[in-house]
Every structure is written in C-alpha cells, then in structure tokens.
Amino acid sequence: MNAMTWLTEEEQATWRAFLHATMLLEDHLDRQLQRDAGMPHMYYALLSTLSETPGRRMRMTELAEQVKITRSRLSHAVARLEGNGWVRRENCPTDRRGQVCVLTEAGHAELVRTAPGHVAAVRSAIFDRLTAEQTRQLGDISRVIAEGLHQPEGADVPWLR
Amino acid sequence: MNAMTWLTEEEQATWRAFLHATMLLEDHLDRQLQRDAGMPHMYYALLSTLSETPGRRMRMTELAEQVKITRSRLSHAVARLEGNGWVRRENCPTDRRGQVCVLTEAGHAELVRTAPGHVAAVRSAIFDRLTAEQTRQLGDISRVIAEGLHQPEGADVPWLR
DNA sequence: GGCCACTTCTTGAACCTTCAATAAAAGCCC
DNA sequence: GGGCTTTTATTGAAGGTTCAAGAAGTGGCC
Numbered sequence: 500m501n502a503m504t505w506l507t508e509e510e511q512a513t514w515r516a517f518l519h520a521t522m523l524l525e526d527h528l529d530r531q532l533q534r535d536a537g538m539p540h541m542y543y544a545l546l547s548t549l550s551e552t553p554g555r556r557m558r559m560t561e562l563a564e565q566v567k568i569t570r571s572r573l574s575h576a577v578a579r580l581e582g583n584g585w586v587r588r589e590n591c592p593t594d595r596r597g598q599v600c601v602l603t604e605a606g607h608a609e610l611v612r613t614a615p616g617h618v619a620a621v622r623s624a625i626f627d628r629l630t631a632e633q634t635r636q637l638g639d640i641s642r643v644i645a646e647g648l649h650q651p652e653g654a655d656v657p658w659l660r
Numbered sequence: 661m662n663a664m665t666w667l668t669e670e671e672q673a674t675w676r677a678f679l680h681a682t683m684l685l686e687d688h689l690d691r692q693l694q695r696d697a698g699m700p701h702m703y704y705a706l707l708s709t710l711s712e713t714p715g716r717r718m719r720m721t722e723l724a725e726q727v728k729i730t731r732s733r734l735s736h737a738v739a740r741l742e743g744n745g746w747v748r749r750e751n752c753p754t755d756r757r758g759q760v761c762v763l764t765e766a767g768h769a770e771l772v773r774t775a776p777g778h779v780a781a782v783r784s785a786i787f788d789r790l791t792a793e794q795t796r797q798l799g800d801i802s803r804v805i806a807e808g809l810h811q812p813e814g815a816d817v818p819w820l821r
Numbered sequence: 822g823g824c825c826a827c828t829t830c831t832t833g834a835a836c837c838t839t840c841a842a843t844a845a846a847a848g849c850c851c
Numbered sequence: 852g853g854g855c856t857t858t859t860a861t862t863g864a865a866g867g868t869t870c871a872a873g874a875a876g877t878g879g880c881c
Contacts, residue, residue, distance in 0.1 A: 504776050510787050513799035518705070520802040521682050522728040523809040533839085539867075544679070559830065567683040572868060574831050579866085596829040596876045615665050626671050628804050636797045638674035641681040643789050648684040694869085700837075720860065733838060735861050740837090757846045757859045 524624055531620045536613040538583075541568065542576055543617065546585060546602060546610050555602040558591060562600055585609055685785055692781045697774040699744075702729065703737055704778060707746060707763060707771050716763040719752060723761055746770055 506514065528540045536543060544566050549555050557565070563573040577600055580586040585606030591597030602610075626634060667675065689701045697704060705727050710716050718726070724734040738761055741747040746767030752758030763771075787795060 504779055506779060506783065506787065509799065510783075510795060513795050513802065514782060514786070516799050516802035516806060519728050520805040520809075521686075523806055525682075526728070527809050529839090541867090560828085567680050567687070569869075570830060571832085571870075575867070578831090591829095594829080594877075598830065618665055618667060621675060622667065622671075624808055625675070625805055626667065628808050629801060633797070633801050633804070634671060634674050636794070637801050638670065638677050640790060640794050640798050640801075641674065641677035643794070644786055645677060645681040645684055647785055647789050648681075648688050690869090702837090721858085730839075731860060732840075732862085736837075739861090752859095755847075755859080759860065 527624060528617070528620060532613070532617060535616050536609065538580075541566070542580060543610075543613070545573075545576060545580065545600075546606055547614075549586070549600065549602040550607060550610055555607065556589070556599050559598045559600055580606070688785060689778070689781060693774070693778060696777050697770065699741075702727070703741060704771075704774070706734075706737060706741065706761075707767055708775075710747070710761065710763040711768060711771055716768065717750070717760050720759045720761055741767070 525540065532538060532540050532543050545562065548562065548565050549557055559573060559577070560570060563570045566573075568576075577586055577588065581588060583606075585603055587601045587603050589599045589601055591599050629637065686701065693699060693701050693704050706723065709723065709726050710718055720734060720738070721731060724731045727734075729737075738747055738749065742749060744767075746764055748762045748764050750760045750762055752760050790798065
C-alpha cells in the first residue's frame with residue numbers, strides 16, 4: 500500500500516470522528532422521531548420537503564432526487580406514509596406514468612406538531628455546539644462532498660468502473 | 661415557533677447540505693463495498709476495527725461501543741460475518757457471560773484485499789476534495805458533535821425525557 | 822403509424838436494523 | 852450463602868432498505 504492509497508494520520512482521525520458523529524447523530528434523531536412522531540428520520544424529511552413546495556406536492560422522481568434516495572425506497576416509504584394518512588398519491592395530469600405525492604392536512608398537522616421537538620434535537624446536537632464559524636465551515640465542507648458525489652463521472656473515479 | 665426553536669437561514673442550509681452529503685456518502689460507500697466485498701459499510705468497519713487491536717480480537721460490548729452500534733445490531737452482524745468465515749466467537753476467559761469476537765485469517769485476507777478500493781473511495785469522495793484546513797475543521801466539528809451525543813445528560817437535553 | 826429505447830413507478834424477496842423480551846452470569850449487600 | 856440488581860449477549864418479530872425485474876407510458880425516428 501503506497502502513500503497514494505492510504506490516509507495520513509490526520510485524515511484517518513478525521514474519518515473516524517466523522518463516522519462516529521454521523522452514526523451517533525442518525526441514531527439519535529431516528530430515535531427521537533420514532534418516539535415522538537412514530538416515523539424514522541427519512542420519513543420526516545419527506546413530509547418536511549413536501550411541506551415547503553407550492554401546493555405541498557411533488558412528483559415522485561423529483562422528491563426522490565430532492566431527498567437523495569432511490570425511487571424504490573421512496574415507493575415503499577410513501578406506501579407507508581399513505582397508510583398513516585399523512586400523504587396521498589395523485590395521478591400526474593401531464594404524464595400518465597407519473598404520480599404526484601401530496602402532503603395531506605393530517606400530514607401537515609403531524610409535521611407542525613413534531614417539528615419543534617425535532618428542530619430542538621438538531622439544534623442541541625449540532626448548532627448549539629458549533630461556533631458560527633464552524634457552522635459555515637460545515638456547510639462548505641458538506642457542499643463540496645455532496646457535489647462530488649452527485650454524478651460520479653467515470654473519469655473522476657476510475658476505480659469505480 | 662419563536663426564534664429559540666427555529667434555525668437561521670444559514671443553519672438550515674448547512675443542515676440540508678450535511679444531510680445530503682452524509683446520505684450520498686453512505687450510499688456510495690455501501691454500494692462500493694457491497695459490490696467489491698459483499699458486505700455493507702458497517703460490517704467492513706467491524707472487520708477493520710478488529711484488525712487494529714492486539715490479537716485481532718475484542719469483547720462484543722467493547723466492539724459495539726467502538727463502532728457506535730447497539731449490541732443487538734452487533735450480534736446479528738457477527739452472526740452473518742461468522743457465517744462468511746471472517747470472524748469467530750470465543751468464550752471470554754474472565755467473564756463467562758462474555759464473548760470475544762476474533763478476526764479470522766480469511767477475514768483478515770478479505771480486509772487486505774478490499775481495503776485499497778475502500779480507501780480510494782473514501783479519499784476520492786472526501787479528502788481529495790477538501791483542503792488540509794477543511795480536513796482539520798471537519799475533524800474538529802465531528803469530534804464536537806460526537807462528544808455531545810456520547811452521553812446525553814438529562815440536564816442538557818430536557819425535552820428528551 | 823410502428824418500432825425501439827428510455828423513463829416512471831411499483832413490486833417482492835433478501836437482507837439489515839430496531840425493539841422488547843429473555844437467559845445467564847456477575848456483583849453487591851446483608 | 853441468598854436475594855437482588857445490573858451487565859452481557861442473544862433472539863425473533865416488525866419494519867426499513869436494496870436489488871433486480873417488470874408493467875406502463877413517453878418520445879424519437881423512420
């Protein structure tokens with residue numbers, strides 16, 4: 500294993516810390532939401548995303564892209580949320596293959612009810628602990644990483660294909 | 661919802677970017693390892709952690725704490741890895757309740773075989789894109805977040821109990 | 822129009838994680 | 852030692868995610 504392949508001491512330490520932080524954070528938020536809202540964090544993110552769109556509705560594919568999950572995962576999730584009455588499917592008027600996912604009144608009410616607790620959890624885990632400077636840094640870093648993973652070009656990551 | 665409850669514009673943007681980055685990253689690494697090593701990222705982390713300990717072995721509870729997962733999850737994971745022949749359970753000599761999880765030769769070989777690809781994926785997704793300064797920042801930020809979640813005291817997060 | 826490739830969304834099976842319940846041993850206290 | 856609480860690890864069921872396959876519609880091309 501040459502130097503190209505491996506990580507420096509600092510990179511290793513950073514990577515480990517990052518893994519631990521994301522692990523603990525996801526766990527923490529999942530538990531908080533499961534207890535207070537009866538759904539995992541991802542499902543909450545779906546409702547939350549819908550609530551911010553005009554008409555509180557979005558095409559399935561667009562919703563999947565927005566929250567960074569596969570269509571398959573979204574299909575299963577929406578099926579469950581529909582069972583809860585928090586979301587409803589409508590046929591897309593312009594594309595007969597398409598479905599539009601719509602946040603119901605009950606879904607919106609659930610979001611209003613549970614948002615404060617969720618935001619408090621996020622705040623206390625992250626933003627109450629970071630300086631304003633660090634918040635800005637974390638935003639920049641996250642955007643760089645997300646950008647790099649958005650459309651991994653074969654030329655950029657040759658070992659992946 | 662008052663100002664205490666909500667996030668500022670910048671915090672919201674950071675939070676969203678962070679979610680996207682971690683989502684895409686986990687997905688990316690899981691897929692890479694599933695394809696090249698036949699296991700999810702978490703399982704790889706278990707083997708990797710074991711490989712760095714004296715005797716390549718660790719008590720179940722300690723291993724679970726090290727990689728930040730529940731004992732239950734570890735039990736299931738180890739059962740699967742044992743089925744692959746990558747890990748073996750031994751009785752703990754000093755505590756008859758205890759089990760020691762041991763990395764087998766086959767498990768170590770698998771790690772050696774797949775480590776370069778995994779490290780390359782991590783490197784290209786993260787460290788090749790961040791400046792040295794940002795790497796240091798990410799380490800600091802991650803440690804702050806992880807610390808805060810390690811043992812959430814009732815006094816610190818009153819809404820959680 | 823007819824064909825073909827692509828897109829959209831869903832499905833079921835396999836696998837993974839969570840949660841609550843359990844068994845067994847250890848540690849404490851008298 | 853006997854009783855009690857705590858710790859260690861596992862189990863099975865319920866729910867979530869992934870993957871490959873498939874149904875149905877769209878759009879381009881001739």
